[in-house]
Amino acid sequence: MNTIQTNLSKRVLEMEESATIKMSQMARDRKAKGFDVISLSLGEPDFDTPDHIKEFAIQALKDGYTKYTPVPGLLELREAICTKLKRDNDLHFSPAQVVVSNGAKQCINNLCMALLEPGDEAVILGPYWVSYKAIVELAGGTAVVLNAGISQDFKVTPQQLEEVLTDKTKFVLFSSPCNPTGSVYTKEELSSLASVIARHDSAQIIADEIYEYINFTESHFSIGSLPSVKDRTITVNGFAKGFAMTGWRLGYMAGPQHIMKACSKLQGQNTSGANAFGQKAAADALLADMGPTKKMLEAFKRRRELVIELLEDIPGVNVNRPMGAFYIFPDVSSFYGREIDGFAINNSQDFCAFLLEKANVAVVPGVAFGDDNCFRLSYAAADDQLKEAIRRIKAALV
Ligand code: PMP
Numbered sequence: 001m002n003t004i005q006t007n008l009s010k011r012v013l014e015m016e017e018s019a020t021i022k023m024s025q026m027a028r029d030r031k032a033k034g035f036d037v038i039s040l041s042l043g044e045p046d047f048d049t050p051d052h053i054k055e056f057a058i059q060a061l062k063d064g065y066t067k068y069t070p071v072p073g074l075l076e077l078r079e080a081i082c083t084k085l086k087r088d089n090d091l092h093f094s095p096a097q098v099v100v101s102n103g104a105k106q107c108i109n110n111l112c113m114a115l116l117e118p119g120d121e122a123v124i125l126g127p128y129w130v131s132y133k134a135i136v137e138l139a140g141g142t143a144v145v146l147n148a149g150i151s152q153d154f155k156v157t158p159q160q161l162e163e164v165l166t167d168k169t170k171f172v173l174f175s176s177p178c179n180p181t182g183s184v185y186t187k188e189e190l191s192s193l194a195s196v197i198a199r200h201d202s203a204q205i206i207a208d209e210i211y212e213y214i215n216f217t218e219s220h221f222s223i224g225s226l227p228s229v230k231d232r233t234i235t236v237n238g239f240a241k242g243f244a245m246t247g248w249r250l251g252y253m254a255g256p257q258h259i260m261k262a263c264s265k266l267q268g269q270n271t272s273g274a275n276a277f278g279q280k281a282a283a284d285a286l287l288a289d290m291g292p293t294k295k296m297l298e299a300f301k302r303r304r305e306l307v308i309e310l311l312e313d314i315p316g317v318n319v320n321r322p323m324g325a326f327y328i329f330p331d332v333s334s335f336y337g338r339e340i341d342g343f344a345i346n347n348s349q350d351f352c353a354f355l356l357e358k359a360n361v362a363v364v365p366g367v368a369f370g371d372d373n374c375f376r377l378s379y380a381a382a383d384d385q386l387k388e389a390i391r392r393i394k395a396a397l398v
């Protein structure tokens with residue numbers, strides 16, 4: 001190591017770079033070199049923020065929402081969040097039990113920092129969103145990853161969960177609809193998982209519901225609404241996906257008041273309240289017309305059919321039928337151990353490097369999400385781009 005590297009903390013040296021962000025940067029770099037790259041790597045709606053929400057922000061700026069806000073968020077936003085959680089999720093909170101942060105990512109970071117002591121275990125249901133493990137470890141906790149492959153629709157069973165819960169388990173963390181698989185746990189499945197968790201005194205739940213509005217089953221269910229776990233669940237959500245507001249950096253969570261107070265204390269020393277006019281616009285958005293969100297859902301649903309049909313047509317690519325989000329997570333392990341065009345493919349990283357180089361398509365290796373058999377493709381892209389990308393993937397593989 002050179003001196004510059006030894007300058008850095010062990011914490012950051014040991015941390016892995018976010019694979020989603022790394023891959024999208026590699027795609028940008030390759031594009032800048034003149035290659036015609038199609039990037040299906042970053043999980044970001046290709047739609048712009050709906051106009052009425054932009055208008056809310058412009059009005060908020062004109063109305064002077066330009067100052068620091070309370071650290072846990074504007075009261076009117078936390079009130080709107082409580083209204084929304086009651087309306088959509090049967091979750092009943094007061095504004096003192098809500099914290100607004102710079103994205104759902106910061107909510108999860110706050111929670112891990114507030115809850116984990118060295119030696120504490122965070123059980124992560126896999127395949128899992130890439131940053132969960134890194135954030136848990138940064139906070140000093142031990143990540144215990146449970147894996148569910150494509151044969152079980154990427155969903156962990158209560159038996160699997162039972163086997164790993166101990167008195168060291170601080171919380172169980174998962175997303176549903178899930179990034180990276182698009183799987184949605186049903187109400188019955190969530191009830192069974194909740195029953196297992198409720199038998200362990202120390203175990204809480206962090207339910208990441210950021211893809212709530214991108215659910216093709218048409219009935220999102222919040223695990224925190226179950227009486228057996230309602231006092232020990234923190235529900236995380238945000239504006240990035242359902243309202244196409246990734247760049248606004250606004251997320252929120254609701255849960256036991258002492259935990260929210262601790263997160264607010266942390267945030268007060270780190271970043272303070274999120275940006276003021278964005279919060280005002282977000283409050284208005286939660287209570288306004290959901291038409292644009294429903295239109296986006298329809299587009300994602302149509303594209304899901306498109307990508308399934310096209311991917312199923314590639315021999316050796318195994319796909320399931322995700323019920324939410326905008327990802328598909330094909331199992332491509334049948335290609336491992338093969339050499340194509342002089343390129344040895346032995347794992348998901350090789351597979352994705354091969355696709356970037358030979359097909360100019362950027363997707364993310366499954367290993368970053370805890371499943372090396374798969375890769376993640378985001379279908380939050382125009383139909384033409386999706387068709388062309390999968391045509392190129394097929395041409396490279398077959
Ligand atoms: N959770 C999941 C499951 C995600 O996919 C993402 C990525 N956007 C986040 C949290 C973070 O969201 P935000 O952009 O609000 O920080």
Ligand code: GLU
Nearest residue numbers: 018020021041042043179
């Ligand atoms: N969550 C999105 C993804 O998984 C955005 C990138 C990130 O925050 O990691 O691609």
